[in-house]
Structure formats: C-alpha cells, structure tokens
Amino acid sequence: MNVEALNERVSAAKRATLARGETFYPGPSRVHLAAFPPKERWDDWVDVGPRGDERRTMLVPTTCFNCESACGLLAYVDRETLQVRKFEGNPEHPGSRGRNCAKGPATLNQVTDPDRILFPLRRAGKRGEGRWEQVSWDEALDHIAARIREAIVEGRPNEVMYHVGRPGEDGYTERVLAAWGVDGHNSHTNVCSAGGRTGYAFWMGLDRPSPDHANADVILLISSHLESGHYFNPHAQRVLEAKERGAKLVVLDTRLSNTATHADHWLSPYPGSEPAILLAIANELVRTGRYDREFVRRWWNWREYLEREHPGVEPTFEEFERILGELYAAYTFEHAERESGVAAETLREVAELVASAGTRLSTHTWRSAAAGNLGGWQVSRCLFLLNALLGAIATEGGTYPNAWNKFVPRPIHVPPHPESWNELTWPSEYPLAMFELSYLLPYFLREGRGRLEVYFTRVYNPVWTNPDGFAWIEALTDESLVGLHVALTPTWNETAFFADYVLPMGVGSERHDLHSYEQYDGQWLGFRQPVLRAARERLGAEVRDTREANPGEVWEENEFWIELSWRIDPDGSLGIRRYFESRERPGERLTVDEYYRYVFESSVPGLPERAAEESLTPLEFMRRYGSFEVARGIGPVFAQPVPDEELEDVHVDERGRAYTRAPRPDSPNIVPQPSPEPDADGRRPVGVAVDGEVLRGFPTPSGKLEFYSPTLADWGWPELAIPAAPRSHVHPDELDEGQTVLISTFRLPVQIHTRSANAKWLDEIAHTNPLWIHPSHAERIGVRTGDLVRVETEIGHFVVKAWVTEGIRPGVVACSHHMGRWKLGDAGQRQAMATVALEHEGGRWAMQRTKAVEPFGSSDPDTKRIWWTDVGVHQNLTFPVQPDPISGQHCWHQAVRVRRAEPGDAYGDIAVDTERAWAAYRRWLELARPADRYSPGGERRPYWLLRPLKPAREAYRLPERTVA
Numbered sequence: 019m020n021v022e023a024l025n026e027r028v029s030a031a032k033r034a035t036l037a038r039g040e041t042f043y044p045g046p047s048r049v050h051l052a053a054f055p056p057k058e059r060w061d062d063w064v065d066v067g068p069r070g071d072e073r074r075t076m077l078v079p080t081t082c083f084n085c086e087s088a089c090g091l092l093a094y095v096d097r098e099t100l101q102v103r104k105f106e107g108n109p110e111h112p113g114s115r116g117r118n119c120a121k122g123p124a125t126l127n128q129v130t131d132p133d134r135i136l137f138p139l140r141r142a143g144k145r146g147e148g149r150w151e152q153v154s155w156d157e158a159l160d161h162i163a164a165r166i167r168e169a170i171v172e173g174r175p176n177e178v179m180y181h182v183g184r185p186g187e188d189g190y191t192e193r194v195l196a197a198w199g200v201d202g203h204n205s206h207t208n209v210c211s212a213g214g215r216t217g218y219a220f221w222m223g224l225d226r227p228s229p230d231h232a233n234a235d236v237i238l239l240i241s242s243h244l245e246s247g248h249y250f251n252p253h254a255q256r257v258l259e260a261k262e263r264g265a266k267l268v269v270l271d272t273r274l275s276n277t278a279t280h281a282d283h284w285l286s287p288y289p290g291s292e293p294a295i296l297l298a299i300a301n302e303l304v305r306t307g308r309y310d311r312e313f314v315r316r317w318w319n320w321r322e323y324l325e326r327e328h329p330g331v332e333p334t335f336e337e338f339e340r341i342l343g344e345l346y347a348a349y350t351f352e353h354a355e356r357e358s359g360v361a362a363e364t365l366r367e368v369a370e371l372v373a374s375a376g377t378r379l380s381t382h383t384w385r386s387a388a389a390g391n392l393g394g395w396q397v398s399r400c401l402f403l404l405n406a407l408l409g410a411i412a413t414e415g416g417t418y419p420n421a422w423n424k425f426v427p428r429p430i431h432v433p434p435h436p437e438s439w440n441e442l443t444w445p446s447e448y449p450l451a452m453f454e455l456s457y458l459l460p461y462f463l464r465e466g467r468g469r470l471e472v473y474f475t476r477v478y479n480p481v482w483t484n485p486d487g488f489a490w491i492e493a494l495t496d497e498s499l500v501g502l503h504v505a506l507t508p509t510w511n512e513t514a515f516f517a518d519y520v521l522p523m524g525v526g527s528e529r530h531d532l533h534s535y536e537q538y539d540g541q542w543l544g545f546r547q548p549v550l551r552a553a554r555e556r557l558g559a560e561v562r563d564t565r566e567a568n569p570g571e572v573w574e575e576n577e578f579w580i581e582l583s584w585r586i587d588p589d590g591s592l593g594i595r596r597y598f599e600s601r602e603r604p605g606e607r608l609t610v611d612e613y614y615r616y617v618f619e620s621s622v623p624g625l626p627e628r629a630a631e632e633s634l635t636p637l638e639f640m641r642r643y644g645s646f647e648v649a650r651g652i653g654p655v656f657a658q659p660v661p662d663e664e665l666e667d668v669h670v671d672e673r674g675r676a677y678t679r680a681p682r683p684d685s686p687n688i689v690p691q692p693s694p695e696p697d698a699d700g701r702r703p704v705g706v707a708v709d710g711e712v713l714r715g716f717p718t719p720s721g722k723l724e725f726y727s728p729t730l731a732d733w734g735w736p737e738l739a740i741p742a743a744p745r746s747h748v749h750p751d752e753l754d755e756g757q758t759v760l761i762s763t764f765r766l767p768v769q770i771h772t773r774s775a776n777a778k779w780l781d782e783i784a785h786t787n788p789l790w791i792h793p794s795h796a797e798r799i800g801v802r803t804g805d806l807v808r809v810e811t812e813i814g815h816f817v818v819k820a821w822v823t824e825g826i827r828p829g830v831v832a833c834s835h836h837m838g839r840w841k842l843g844d845a846g847q848r849q850a851m852a853t854v855a856l857e858h859e860g861g862r863w864a865m866q867r868t869k870a871v872e873p874f875g876s877s878d879p880d881t882k883r884i885w886w887t888d889v890g891v892h893q894n895l896t897f898p899v900q901p902d903p904i905s906g907q908h909c910w911h912q913a914v915r916v917r918r919a920e921p922g923d924a925y926g927d928i929a930v931d932t933e934r935a936w937a938a939y940r941r942w943l944e945l946a947r948p949a950d951r952y953s954p955g956g957e958r959r960p961y962w963l964l965r966p967l968k969p970a971r972e973a974y975r976l977p978e979r980t981v982a
C-alpha cells in the first residue's frame with residue numbers, strides 16, 4: 019500500500035470513529051487515539067499481557083532517555099510485584115503525544131539487562147587492567163569529594179571536569195559546577211551539532227531551529243530527520259501529518275534513508291555540496307523576485323552590511339537588492355549540478371516548490387552535512403537563508419528559533435557564574451566554537467596545557483564515540499594527566515574500562531530530570547521520575563533516597579550531586595553547601611522532592627492552577643501526568659512591540675538597536691539566551707527600531723537577522739560573514755587519486771550511540787554496520803555483498819563487510835556509527851560487544867577480534883536465544899581529529915581508500931598510528947584563527963555568543979601577555 023492510500027485509510031477510520039460518536043483520549047496530545055487507558059484509571063488498570071494474562075497495574079509517567087527527544091513514557095507497574103511490565107507512550111505529553119519509536123518501549127530491556135552495573139566499583143589493578151572490586155557509596159563519595167575539595171582549596175578549580183554526552187536534563191549539573199566555582203563543563207557538542215548550531219547562531223543569535231512541520235506546505239530536510247534525526251519521533255509524526263494534508267517533502271541525503279523513501283524529492287548530493295544547492299535555490303528566489311521584500315527590508319541587517327562592506331554605495335534597500343542579486347548570481351543550477359551531481363532540472367523543480375511555500379516552509383538540519391564537512395556550519399546558514407528570504411520565520415508552518423518554543427524553569431538555588439576560564443575546553447584557537455573542543459582534550463593534555471585532578475564521564479563514551487579513540491586511551495591511562503576518572507553510567511562502555519570508579523546511575527525510568535524541547539510552536543515541561551519510587555509513594559510508602567527503589571545500589575544523579583557537594587564542603591566554609599541546603603529545613607540537605615516542589619510551585623506559570631483543578635499539588639500533578647504544556651501558539655516574538663515600561667530612557671543607536679535602563683523583567687523561563695553587549699552607557703539591549711517602532715527583535719548584536727555577521731568579520735573571517743559555500747575537505751579537488759568519501763555519521767533508527775546496546779529487542783533488529791557501496795563502485799574494486807573490504811583512512815584502517823546497494827551515491831561509501839562495540843574481558847555488554855585483543859607499540863595500535871557475540875545463560879532466558887554473532891566494526895578509532903576552525907565541529911567525513919581486504923585481514927581488524935593522528939591534529943590546528951591574534955577587543959570569545967556555564971565577564975579577558 020502506498021503512503022497516500024495508507025493515509026486515506028487512517029483518515030477514513032478517524033471519520034468513522036467520529037461518526038459513531040465515540041470519544042477519544044482527551045489529553046493535551048490532541049491526537050485521536052482511543053487506545054490509551056483513561057487517566058482516571060491510571061492508579062488501577064487491568065493490563066492484558068501478550069499471553070492474555072491479566073495484571074493489575076499502576077501507570078506511572080516518566081521520560082524516555084534513549085535520545086534527545088524526551089518523549090513521554092508510561093510505565094505499567096505491577097501492583098503486586100512492583101515490577102515494570104512494559105513502557106508505552108504517555109498521551110499527556112504534548113511533544114510526543116502518546117507515541118514512541120522502538121527505543122522507548124525498549125527501556126524495559128535496559129531495566130532488566132543482566133549485564134547492567136548494580137553496585138559502585140573501584141579498580142583493583144592498574145587502570146584499564148579490567149580488575150574491579152565492589153565498594154560502598156560512602157567510600158567512593160568520600161574519596162572523590164576529598165580530591166575535588168583539595169583541587170578547589172589549592173586554587174586548581176579547573177582541574178575538575180564533568181564531561182557529558184547526553185545531558186538529559188536542563189542545567190541541573192551546570193549549576194552544580196557553578197556552585198563549586200569550576201569552569202569544568204565539557205560536552206559532546208563538537209562531535210555532534212556544533213556545525214548546525216553555528217549557522218543558526220550567526221543568523222539569529224539562537225542556535226537551534228524549531229520547525230512547525232505540521233503546518234508547513236513544503237518541508238525541506240537535510241538528512242534523515244523523519245526516521246532517526248533530531249527530535250525524531252515528535253518531528254516525524256508532524257511531518258507525516260503535513261504529508262497527510264498534502265505537504266511536499268524534500269530530503270537531501272547522500273544515502274537513501276527511510277526518510278528519503280517518504281520524500282517527494284530525494285536528492286542525493288555529493289557530500290559537502292549542500293550549500294551550493296541551497297544557494298542556487300536562494301539565487302532563484304532572488305533572481306525571480308520571489309522573496310518577501312518587506313520582511314527582508316524590515317528584518318535583515320542589510321544596512322549594516324552595506325555600510326561596512328560597500329561604503330561607497332548609497333545605503334538604500336534597492337541598492338542592497340541589486341548587490342544581493344550579484345552576490346549569488348554565480349550559484350546557478352548548473353553550477354550546483356557540477357558540485358552535487360544532482361541534475362539542474364531537478365534542482366529547478368525543488369526551487370519552484372520552495373518558492374511556492376511562502377511563509378509555510380519548514381526546514382531543518384542538525385548533524386549530517388553540517389557535522390561532516392569543513393565549513394559545514396554554512397549548511398544551516400544557507401538553509402536558513404531560504405526561510406529568511408521567504409519570511410518563513412516564526413510563522414505558521416515556518417521555522418522558529420528554538421528558545422521561543424522551550425521552557426526552562428528557575429531552580430531553587432542559582433549560584434553565580436564561575437570566575438575562571440578553562441583553556442582545556444575553550445582554547446584560544448577556537449573563539450567562535452559551539453561549544454567545548456571536547457574531542458581535542460587528549461591532545462591538549464599531551465601538549466601540557468593542563469591536567470585533570472578529577473574527571474567525570476557521564477553518559478559519554480569518548481574512547482568509542484570520538485575520533486582517534488586510542489589517543490583517549492593513551493590519556494586516560496596516564497595518571498599524571500588524569501588523576502581520578504569517575505564514570506557515571508548505568509551500563510558498561512569502552513571508556514568506563516579506563517576509569518577508577520564506575521558508579522551505577524539509573525536508566526531513564528530510574529531518575530529525576532526536567533526537560534523541554536522545541537518540537538512545535540508551544541512550550542512544554544517534561545518530568546522524568548524514577549517510576550518504582552513514584553509507584554511506592556503512590557501506595558503510601560515513604561522513600562527518602564532513590565536507591566531504596568532502584569535495583570541494586572543504582573542511584574540517580576540529582577541526589578548524587580547533592581550528597582557529593584555536601585561532602586566537598588561539609589561545614590559550609592567553602593560557600594558550596596548552601597546551594598544544596600533545604601529552604602524548608604535550614605541546615606539540612608535539599609531533597610529531590612523539595613527541589614521539584616519549589617520549581618513546580620514557583621516557576622511554572624499555570625501549573626499550580628491546573629493542578630488545583632484536580633485537587634493536586636503541582637508536584638503531585640507532575641508525578642501523575644509527567645508533563646505540562648506551559649504555553650501554545652507563541653508566534654513571532656521578534657515582531658512584538660517592547661512594552662512602554664521597558665523603554666525607560668531608551669536610546670536607539672545608528673543601527674536601530676534600542677537600549678534601555680529599565681531593569682530586565684523577571685521571567686520564570688530561563689532558557690539560555692545570547693547576551694548582546696550593553697551600550698557605552700551601560701544600557702541593556704531591549705529591542706530594535708523598525709520603521710519607527712521598537713520591537714523585540716532577535717538576540718543578535720544588531721537585533722536583526724544577521725545576513726551579514728559583523729562578529730565573523732571582526733574575528734578574522736570576513737570572507738565567510740554572509741551565507742557562503744566554502745570548499746569541504748572532501749571536495750573532489752581535495753581528494754587524491756583513488757580516494758573516495760566515507761560518510762560515517764548516519765544513525766540507525768533503532769539504536770542510539772552507545773546507550774542502547776543494553777536493549778535486547780533493539781540489538782536483535784540492528785547489530786551490525788556494513789559498508790554501503792554502490793554496485794558500480796563495488797564492481798570496479800571487485801567486491802560483492804558480504805566480502806571483506808579494507809577502508810584506509812589517514813591514520814590507519816578498518817576491515818568491514820561490504821553491502822552493495824543502489825541506496826548510496828556512486829563513488830561514496832557510508833557506514834553507520836552505532837556499531838562496533840567491544841570489550842577487553844568479561845565485563846561488558848555480552849549481547850552487543852565483541853571481545854577484542856588490544857596491542858600497541860609506541861603509537862602503533864592494533865585491535866583484533868578474539869570472540870564474537872554468542873548465547874549465554876543469565877537471569878534473562880532470552881540471552882540463550884541470541885542468534886547473531888556480528889556486532890559491527892568500530893570505525894571511529896581510525897579517524898583523525900578534524901576541527902572546523904570556526905564552529906569547532908569535528909568534520910566527520912573521511913577521505914578514504916576502499917579495496918578488497920588483504921590476505922590475513924580479518925573482520926573487525928583495526929590498525930592506527932597515533933603519531934599520524936598527532937600530525938593531522940597539528941595540520942588542522944593551523945587552520946584556526948586564534949583569539950590572541952584576531953580578537954578585536956582582547957577577549958577570548960565574543961561575549962554575546964551562547965556558552966554553557968558562562969563564566970563571569972572578567973574571565974573573558976585574554977591575559978595581557980597574549981593580546982596582539
């Protein structure tokens with residue numbers, strides 16, 4: 019059945035149900051699904067199991083932790099055994115609306131995983147030797163706290179680092195670090211979304227888009243968002259709603275993803291040519307006058323562009339339009355065809371579609387091409403250019419800045435910004451990066467830029483995830499560089515093997531967190547809670563510590579950080595403890611109940627009133643329903659007039675930026691925002707004058723959409739200050755004879771990095787990562803599906819199986835990044851990790867597979883039914899670091915040689931020379947334009963740009979000695 023027929027069948031079923039007068043689930047999901055248990059019966063619902071067995075259950079909401087979408091889940095908790103029987107969707111969740119992908123229900127596998135870590139472990143031998151002993155939480159906490167305290171007291175605060183992969187929360191741990199006074203936040207963003215963010219940030223100040231797919235007429239996606247991308251399930255269901263209405267879907271993806279199979283137009287461009295395609299479409303809009311002139315005139319900073327770049331030209335909009343036409347005239351469809359390999363005629367058809375969308379063009383890109391290429395951040399900058407031309411920004415069916423569709427409530431304690439600057443994460447070479455140069459940490463340590471006293475890894479596996487994982491092993495096994503490594507993780511991973519402590523943290527249904535993400539034009543707040551604790555409390559039990567309800571001694575981070583902070587500062591003399599003290603019971607520890615009670619009662623507009631309607635406290639409401647929609651239909655915030663009370667002593671500068679002395683109104687929503695500079699008299703920016711009226715505008719220096727970025731121009735990148743198509747490092751002209759491009763970034767819809775290997779249902783569906791190769795390419799090198807091929811990178815090679823498919827552009831190969839998990843001994847995920855032997859001499863490393871996956875006996879009878887042996891190949895080990903000099907994004911695409919495996923090569927073999935990796939690092943570092951040479955005002959970074967855990971203003975000053 020084709021998609022249209024299927025949609026028609028679904029619609030007909032809905033109409034028939036309506037005609038029968040049947041009621042639908044009445045929650046905020048606003049989808050007509052009748053299958054959810056009525057919420058009045060969530061305390062006692064008879065659930066029928068797969069074999070017809072009936073059990074009385076309690077339905078307890080929580081939030082999925084298997085990707086960043088934060089979909090709602092409902093745990094079906096058996097009232098007798100207090101075990102979770104299953105997880106399904108939460109119809110009360112406004113983002114996911116009762117729906118989940120396969121990874122949501124698979125949370126159950128993670129709870130029952132026989133290989134999960136249940137007790138705190140301390141290494142018993144040398145680091146990485148694989149010998150562990152169980153310790154008490156008290157022993158671990160006291161030791162870790164003492165090391166942190168010592169670093170703080172001795173004036174080495176930045177030797178404490180918290181390195182997080184998936185935060186799964188909104189700012190809780192950043193505030194812990196701020197309370198300690200350390201600039202110790204490190205993220206995974208630079209191996210993920212830094213490229214995508216940068217393009218958006220330089221347009222509108224805010225670094226994420228929020229597309230209103232459901233109301234769009236044309237949806238333009240770069241990569242496979244519908245099946246596995248950013249905000250996967252919440253976006254996917256809205257994309258399909260739009261298609262059901264007749265919207266057109268255009269997908270740019272070199273690989274035939276599941277998303278591409280749903281597209282009206284699938285374009286398979288040569289990697290890195292995406293900006294050329296987008297600029298060709300933009301050129302067509304400009305050339306034919308099919309853009310929103312009035313929007314461009316009012317909202318682009320065109321006058322600033324003319325004054326700075328064309329000082330001899332009269333600064334009129336007509337002159338700007340003339341120059342705009344000239345700027346992109348060379349970006350013809352024929353030029354784009356030469357760059358991308360996509361026929362000019364096809365591109366012309368897509369441009370016509372885009373032009374027809376008007377303000378109902380929703381667009382999105384996140385990782386994909388923006389994370390693959392040198393200059394990849396221009397993918398999002400050029401994509402958003404189309405929205406900016408059509409005025410499709412914060413319109414129904416258009417694309418919003420994320421911050422307007424997100425809600426982060428003010429917490430109970432707000433510590434001040436740290437006073438220091440950490441050069442291990444924010445080095446001078448990358449002043450514009452989004453965000454920390456996380457994957458360069460081993461190089462910085464080796465160069466002697468600093469050391470770490472205590473290093474936390476949390477839901478982060480840099481040995482496996484980052485390029486050049488062997489450099490990470492070299493750093494982590496050197497105790498002079500990393501004094502104490504603490505892995506906070508529910509499950510074994512390749513980095514935890516090189517820890518001193520492995521501390522068991524809860525999976526998604528075993529912890530508290532708050533979430534809010536931009537998924538439509540509204541603001542919602544999601545509450546993750548430990549479901550077994552909540553279930554016990556619903557039955558009247560008192561639970562004082564989440565460990566009482568979780569399996570083994572598994573804890574949660576909220577309580578862990580409170581306890582650790584108390585032990586760092588037991589008497590409060592360091593000024594840390596006060597941020598973890600109860601307000602209700604002064605001098606005692608803050609509890610998670612008080613923390614969230616405060617947030618829900620004080621900082622979430624409308625929640626107390628809504629809870630009162632059901633005679634519940636706000637905390638009881640959130641424990642019962644798991645989410646709350648704070649606002650809906652936010653609309654174009656930028657076009658709102660600034661209220662008179664905020665215009666006290668207003669001053670409008672020559673660019674139209676309006677500054678005020680009025681204090682900033684208190685807002686319960688503390689979504690991180692850029693901080694445009696005050697004026698010379700200390701007034702804060704409040705809006706922008708447009709046609710004589712002061713409107714909110716955008717949080718950019720000019721207050722407008724910055725088609726021209728003065729920041730880029732001032733910090734050494736004038737040639738890239740407007741949307742452009744810089745040459746990728748894998749452009750054909752950059753490749754040597756015989757080289758091809760490897761796309762290594764694509765996701766499988768049912769796996770998520772290294773977090774889902776503990777889910778047996780997912781492992782059964784997807785457990786390997788063959789190399790996608792086109793038949794013409796395969797024939798040229800003489801390989802067939804299943805043959806071993808050797809993929810040679812700049813620093814080594816890996817041996818993988820070929821999968822010959824027409825679903826990839828000829829001459830390009832692709833390999834999913836989810837697979838290739840390994841362990842060195844018995845500890846690890848036996849269902850998804852091969853056992854390997856690791857050897858090295860100097861910088862030459864070799865990995866060989868010694869044992870495949872096989873069935874094993876455990877508490878779960880299914881582990882005896884494991885039928886797969888192959889778990890893929892760990893390709894990232896063989897990649898050099900390739901930092902984009904502006905965004906800091908690791909440019910994932912690799913120039914490789916692919917050939918038949920050699921005699922003696924075995925599946926999963928990996929060889930790497932870290933000295934070659936070191937040389938590659940030095941070469942890419944040369945591309946940077948460091949702050950100490952290019953900073954216009956002697957600062958480390960433009961203060962207005964977003965930065966996690968933003969330090970105090972004084973910390974932005976470069977040391978005097980390095981100012982140019």
Ligand code: SF4
Pocket residue numbers: 082083084085086087088089114117118119120121122123249250251252
């Ligand atoms: S998209 Fe899937 S994995 Fe991601 S939060 Fe939703 S259910 Fe979980």
